[in-house]
Amino acid sequence: xxxxxxxxxxxxxxxxxxxxxxxxxxxxxxxxxxxxxxxxxxxxxxxxxxxxxxxxxxxxxxxxxxxxxxxxxxxxxxxxxxxxxxxxxxxxxxxxxxxxxxxxxxxxxxxxxxxxxxxxxxxxxxxxxxxxxxxxxxxxxxxxxxxxxxxxxxxxxxxxxxxxxxxxxxxxxxxxxxxxxxxxxxxxxxxxxxxxxxxxxxxxxxxxxxxxxxxxxxxxxxxxxxxxxxxxxxxxxxxxxxxxxxxxxxxxxxxxxxxxxxxxxxxxxxxxxxxxxxxxxxxxxxxxxxxxxxxxxxxxxxxxxxxxxxxxxxxxxxxxxxxxxxxxxxxxxxxxxxxxxxxxxxxxxxxxxxxxxxxxxxxxxxxxxxxxxxxxxxxxxxxxxxxxxxxxxxxxxxxxxxxxxxxxxxxxxxxxxxxxxxxxxxxxxxxxxxxxxxxxxxxxxxxxxxxxxxxxxxxxxxxxxxxxxxxxxxxxxxxxxxxxxxxxxxxxxxxxxxxxxxxxxxxxxxxxxxxxxxxxxxxxxxxxxxxxxxxxxxxxxxxxxxxxx
Ligand SMILES: *Cc1c(COP(=O)(O)O)cnc(C)c1O
Numbered sequence: 001x002x003x004x005x006x007x008x009x010x011x012x013x014x015x016x017x018x019x020x021x022x023x024x025x026x027x028x029x030x031x032x033x034x035x036x037x038x039x040x041x042x043x044x045x046x047x048x049x050x051x052x053x054x055x056x057x058x059x060x061x062x063x064x065x066x067x068x069x070x071x072x073x074x075x076x077x078x079x080x081x082x083x084x085x086x087x088x089x090x091x092x093x094x095x096x097x098x099x100x101x102x103x104x105x106x107x108x109x110x111x112x113x114x115x116x117x118x119x120x121x122x123x124x125x126x127x128x129x130x131x132x133x134x135x136x137x138x139x140x141x142x143x144x145x146x147x148x149x150x151x152x153x154x155x156x157x158x159x160x161x162x163x164x165x166x167x168x169x170x171x172x173x174x175x176x177x178x179x180x181x182x183x184x185x186x187x188x189x190x191x192x193x194x195x196x197x198x199x200x201x202x203x204x205x206x207x208x209x210x211x212x213x214x215x216x217x218x219x220x221x222x223x224x225x226x227x228x229x230x231x232x233x234x235x236x237x238x239x240x241x242x243x244x245x246x247x248x249x250x251x252x253x254x255x256x257x258x259x260x261x262x263x264x265x266x267x268x269x270x271x272x273x274x275x276x277x278x279x280x281x282x283x284x285x286x287x288x289x290x291x292x293x294x295x296x297x298x299x300x301x302x303x304x305x306x307x308x309x310x311x312x313x314x315x316x317x318x319x320x321x322x323x324x325x326x327x328x329x330x331x332x333x334x335x336x337x338x339x340x341x342x343x344x345x346x347x348x349x350x351x352x353x354x355x356x357x358x359x360x361x362x363x364x365x366x367x368x369x370x371x372x373x374x375x376x377x378x379x380x381x382x383x384x385x386x387x388x389x390x391x392x393x394x395x396x397x398x399x400x401x402x403x404x405x406x407x408x409x410x411x412x413x414x415x416x417x418x419x420x421x422x423x424x425x426x427x428x429x430x431x432x433x434x435x436x437x438x439x440x441x442x443x444x445x446x447x448x449x450x451x452x453x454x455x456x457x458x459x460x461x462x463x464x465x466x467x468x469x470x471x472x473x474x475x476x477x478x479x480x481x482x483x484x485x486x487x488x489x490x491x492x493x494x495x496x497x498x499x500x501x502x503x504x505x506x507x508x509x510x511x512x513x514x515x516x517x518x519x520x521x522x523x524x525x526x527x528x529x530x531x532x533x534x535x536x537x538x539x540x541x542x543x544x545x546x547x548x549x
Contacts, residue, residue, distance in 0.1 A: 045143065056099050057139065063103050067111050074119035076112065077494030083113055120518040121496035121526055126303065126331055126356075128514040130364045133423035137416035138364055148182070148410045149402035150389055158399050161414040167421075168355060169371050171336040173348030179375030181404045182368065182413050186330030187248040189354035189370040192381065192406050194252040194295060196352060196372065197324040198237060199380040201294035204322075205233045238286055239263045241297035242274035242309060246328060249297050271457050272307035274298065276314060283321050295324040300344055301332025301360075304501050304510060306440075306461030308332055311346025324351045330368070332461060334360025337430030340437065343460065351377070357417050360433050360514070367413040378404040435516040436462040443511065443523045452531050456503055462513040465501060468534040478541070480507040482534045489533040496526045 045053050087109050096102050116122060118129040146157040161182055169178035183189045237258055241249050243265040250260040264286075267278045279296065286293045296318050298309040311327065318325035327347050329335075333355035335344045347353060350373065357367040372378060382403045384391045389400040402408055420429060440462040447455040447466050455466040467483045474482075484507050487500045499510040509530065511523070 053143070057143075059099060060103060061139075063107070063111065067107075068116070068118060071116050071119060073494045074117075074122040074497050075115050075491070075494040077492045078113040079492070083109075115497065118515070118517075120515055120522045122515065123511040123513065123518065123523075123526060124497040124499040126359045126512055126514065128359060128362045129517070131362045131420055131424065131429070133419040134363050134367075134416035137419040140419075141412040141415040144412075146412045148412050148414075149405070149408050150400045151393075151398050154401075154412065157412045157415070158401055160418050161401060161412070162399065164414045164417055164421075165369060165371065168336070168369060172344075172350070172353055172371060174350070174353070174371060174373045175348075177374050177376075178371060179378060179404065180369050180371035181378070181401060182410070183370055183405070184366045184407070184411075185358070185368045186246065186328065186354050186356045187251065188406065189330070189356075189368050190246065190248045190297075190326075190328060191252040191255060192370050193326045193352040193354060193372075194239065194249070194256055195406070196377045196380050197239075197295035197326060198256050198258070200324060200377060201237055201292055202230050202233050205292060206230070233292065234258065236290065236292045237262055237294045238291050239295050239297060240266055240279060240282055240286075240293055240323075242266050242268050242299060242302070244268055244272050244302045244304060244307070245297055245299045246303055246330065249328070268307070271460075272302060272305040274309040274314065276310055276317060279314065280317055283317060283323070287321075293321065293323045295326050297326045297328055298350075299332075300327050300329035300335075300347060301461050303331060304463060304465055304503075305457055306331065306459050306463040307457070308343055308460050311344065311349070313346075315346050315349035318351075319349070325349060326351065327353045330354050330356040331359050333357070334430065334433035335461075337361070337426040338434045338437070339430070340434065357413075361417065361420070361429060362432055362514075363413075363416050363420065366411070367416055381406050432516050433462075436513045436518070439516070439518060439520065439523075440464060440511075440513050442520050443513070446520065446524060447527070450527065453527065456508065464511040464513075465503060465508050466510075467506070467508045468530055470534070470538055476506060482537055483507045483509055485537040486530045486533040489537070490526075490529055493529075493533075495529055498526065498530070 042049060042052070090105070090109065096105065117127040146154040148154050148157055148161055151158050165180040165182070166178075169175075169180060172178075181192075183192065234257060239249060239253055239258075239262055241263055245265075250263050253262045254260050264282055266282055267275050269275050283293055283296075285291075296314060298311055298314045300308045300311065315325055317323075327350040329344070329347065332344065333353075335341055336355075352373070353371045355361075355369050355371065357363040357369070358365045361367070382394075384394070388408075389402050393400055394403060401410070437459075440459045443464055444455065444458050447453050447464060448458075452468060453466045454469050455464060457465070467479065468486055470479060470482055484500065487498055487509055490496055490498060499512060501508055501510050511526075
């Protein structure tokens with residue numbers, strides 16, 4: 001690549017002897033006394049303030065370290081009304097001019113009452129404890145502050161991101177033409193996947209039967225020329241996703257001008273996996289009704305049940321019907337590095353895949369990516385701006401990642417994963433995910449054998465959906481209220497945090513296990529706490545409620 005050769009031959013200005021530095025005050029040395037910054041400019045990070053930076057960040061890190069070391073519970077149980085006045089009482093126009101005082105204040109407004117995902121009794125949502133190498137990466141990427149939209153704002157950052165995209169695509173098995181991009185999260189990855197699927201469906205539809213449609217001049221050319229009339233196509237597009245797929249698919253359909261109703265829910269079996277007979281029937285029905293199925297979304301790890309749709313069968317149906325196959329592996333992507341990799345068999349047939357490293361790769365928020373089988377499909381988000389990424393740069397093969405992204409300014413989130421893989425390695429990371437899956441299997445046995453609870457399905461990944469069942473023959477509404485109450489009371493106690501969801505119209509509780517430090521004893525203790533809160537609630541009910549039908 002000519003670009004690389006160029007930078008290797010030409011030392012960068014910083015390395016040129018005698019280059020003048022833009023910052024005018026004297027560079028500090030180890031002897032420079034650290035004084036409190038006096039004006040705005042002294043807060044800017046540069047060669048004169050590196051000690052200030054190190055001291056200030058270390059002080060902040062020390063506070064967090066101390067807080068985490070001392071945390072006894074995942075949450076203090078503070079209420080909205082309890083915390084609101086504390087935050088509202090801060091006068092944002094009266095700065096403290098004292099980093100220590102600002103951190104003291106932060107203890108009150110945030111650190112003391114934050115929800116701590118690292119705590120073994122945080123069992124609620126898909127939030128993982130984070131690995132330390134990634135936190136080092138986070139500190140580095142925010143200080144250097146690269147923006148990954150163009151080569152000229154990131155250089156090596158762009159190459160690192162591209163290596164990690166290639167690494168992930170290879171783990172999935174997407175083939176030699178694969179590519180992708182880091183995104184802010186699964187929601188954005190799914191949106192971009194649906195955008196690519198929509199525009200590919202439009203392109204196919206508009207080029208059918210010899211319809212006039214210009215050939216694509218280059219890979220980075222717009223897929224659908226401006227002015228092409230899509231009004232006949234868009235209303236007929238449909239997305240097929242299981243009834244327990246993530247709501248971001250509906251949101252994407254709405255943002256893409258299709259409407260949430262364009263997402264057709266496909267029924268699931270008793271284990272909450274998409275029924276492929278129903279999918280086949282739905283595809284036939286679309287065909288009969290003159291509708292265009294633009295994508296099938298298979299979920300590899302549903303948010304509530306961790307169920308993995310039957311990927312090989314779905315891939316067959318997509319191939320037969322010529323439909324884009326998207327796999328939403330926001331949660332299940334950790335299997336790519338686990339000893340259970342075979343659970344994702346069939347994912348290699350996908351046209352696009354969503355992975356959330358900030359869920360099952362133990363990365364801090366945000367870290368996600370969209371991978372595609374055919375890199376040319378990314379042209380649907382390629383727009384050239386004279387000031388940023390002019391066409392001639394693409395022709396010179398300068399890697400401008402903005403050509404593949406729906407964002408412009410974009411974080412260098414890839415660095416966190418890079419340092420994680422370079423420090424601890426994929427196997428150690430995958431081992432952490434395996435541990436929580438093992439724990440969930442044990443917890444299922446515990447729940448299954450406990451008459452106080454009713455558990456929905458045996459987990460494939462690490463969630464458990466269950467509910468407390470009041471003894472006797474309770475009215476279903478009472479069961480709902482008991483479970484809602486138990487969850488709220490537990491949250492208010494701060495002893496543990498669990499999630500809730502609805503199954504067949506009834507309220508359930510949910511454990512999402514992502515912390516290998518959570519023991520089976522922790523889980524047993526939380527079940528006892530839930531039963532205790534439920535029992536207290538039931539004891540407070542007037543007699544008729546207990547016996548009502
Ligand atoms: C969490 C999740 C998403 C959304 O991802 P975010 O990173 O929260 O935007 C999408 N799909 C599935 C299956 C998820 O579990």
